[in-house]
Amino acid sequence: MTKSPSPVKSASPLTTEEDAGHALTHGPPVLEVEGLNVVRSNALVLKDVTFTIHKSDYVGIVGPNGGGKTTLLLSILGLMPRANGTIRLFGQPIEEFTDWQRIAYVSQDAINFDPQFPLNVRELVGLGRTGRSNIGRRLTKHDWDAVDEALRFMGLSDLAPKRIGQLSGGQKQRLFVAKALVGEPDMLLLDEPATGIDASAMEAFYHRLGSLNRKKGTTILITSHDLGAVFYRMSEIMCVNQEVNVAPISDDPEMERILRKAYGEHFHFVLHGQRLRRGPNNGRS
Ligand SMILES: Nc1ncnc2c1ncn2[C@@H]1O[C@H](COP(=O)(O)OP(=O)(O)OP(=O)(O)O)[C@@H](O)[C@H]1O
Numbered sequence: 001m002t003k004s005p006s007p008v009k010s011a012s013p014l015t016t017e018e019d020a021g022h023a024l025t026h027g028p029p030v031l032e033v034e035g036l037n038v039v040r041s042n043a044l045v046l047k048d049v050t051f052t053i054h055k056s057d058y059v060g061i062v063g064p065n066g067g068g069k070t071t072l073l074l075s076i077l078g079l080m081p082r083a084n085g086t087i088r089l090f091g092q093p094i095e096e097f098t099d100w101q102r103i104a105y106v107s108q109d110a111i112n113f114d115p116q117f118p119l120n121v122r123e124l125v126g127l128g129r130t131g132r133s134n135i136g137r138r139l140t141k142h143d144w145d146a147v148d149e150a151l152r153f154m155g156l157s158d159l160a161p162k163r164i165g166q167l168s169g170g171q172k173q174r175l176f177v178a179k180a181l182v183g184e185p186d187m188l189l190l191d192e193p194a195t196g197i198d199a200s201a202m203e204a205f206y207h208r209l210g211s212l213n214r215k216k217g218t219t220i221l222i223t224s225h226d227l228g229a230v231f232y233r234m235s236e237i238m239c240v241n242q243e244v245n246v247a248p249i250s251d252d253p254e255m256e257r258i259l260r261k262a263y264g265e266h267f268h269f270v271l272h273g274q275r276l277r278r279g280p281n282n283g284r285s
C-alpha cells in the first residue's frame with residue numbers, strides 16, 4: 001500500500017506523523033442542534049434538523065448538490081436566519097455565544113477573491129491570529145511563530161512571500177485552511193476545501209487534518225463529495241438533504257440507511273476492506 005507523502009517534521013503539537021492509536025473517546029457536546037428549520041427563497045432547505053456533535057468528532061458532511069450542507073454550516077455560524085429551532089455551541093445558546101475565535105470556517109468560495117489583494121501568503125495567514133473582537137492588533141513574535149508553523153503544517157512555507165493572487169486554486173485552498181487553523185480553533189468548519197487539490201496534496205491534506213483531530217482534539221466538520229475520503233478518514237458521517245442524519249462510520253447498516261435517505265434508494269456503496277477509523281463493531285455503544 002502506498003504511504004502518504006512524507007509529512008513535515010516539527011516538534012510542535014501540529015506534527016503530522018502517523019498516529020497508530022485510533023482510540024475514539026467521546027468528548028462533551030460542542031454542537032447541539034434541535035428542531036432547526038431554515039427557509040431560503042420561500043423554500044424549506046433544512047427541515048427539523050436535530051443532532052449532536054461531540055468534542056474530537058471528525059465529521060464528513062455529504063449529500064447531493066443543493067441538499068443544504070453550506071446552509072447548515074452558515075446556520076452553525078449564526079449567519080443564516082432560523083425559522084425555528086435552537087443551536088448550542090460549547091454548551092451555550094448561540095444567541096449568547098461570543099467566543100467566536102473557538103470556531104474557524106473556510107467557505108466554499110474562499111478562493112474566489114480579488115487577485116490584486118495586496119497581501120502575501122504569510123500576511124494573510126497572520127490575519128487568522130486576530131479574532132473578530134481584536135482585528136487590527138499588532139502580531140507578536142509568538143503569533144508569527146504560529147503562522148510559520150501553520151504554513152509548514154499545510155506545506156506552504158516555500159510560498160510564504162508570494163502574493164496570494166499568484167497562487168493556484170489548490171494552493172489557495174490550503175492557504176485558507178492554514179489561516180483557519182492558525183487561530184487554534186476548537187472547531188473547524190470546512191466547506192469543500194479539497195475540491196481543487198491534486199491527488200498527492202490531497203492525501204497529505206487529509207492526513208494533516210486527521211493528525212490535528214487526534215492530537216489536538218480539534219472537532220472537524222468538513223463537507224466533501226469524496227465518499228471514500230469520508231469513509232476511511234473520518235469518525236462520523238452526516239448526510240444532508242433537507243433532513244440531516246448523523247451516524248458513526250462503521251460497517252453498521254445505519255450508515256447505508258442514512259446515505260440512501262440523502263442520495264435515494266438506488267444508492268449503493270461498497271467498502272473495499274480498508275481499515276475504517278472505527279473497525280467492525282467498534283462504533284459507539
Ligand atoms: N443565496 C441563496 N439564496 C437563496 N437560496 C439559496 C441561496 N444559496 C443556496 N440556496 C438554496 O438553498 C438550498 C441549499 O443550498 P446549499 O448551498 O446549502 O446546498 P449544498 O448542499 O451546500 O450544495 P453544494 O453541494 O452544491 O455546495 C438550495 O436549494 C439552493 O438553491
Ligand SMILES: [Mg+2]
Binds near residue numbers: 071
Ligand atoms: Mg455547498
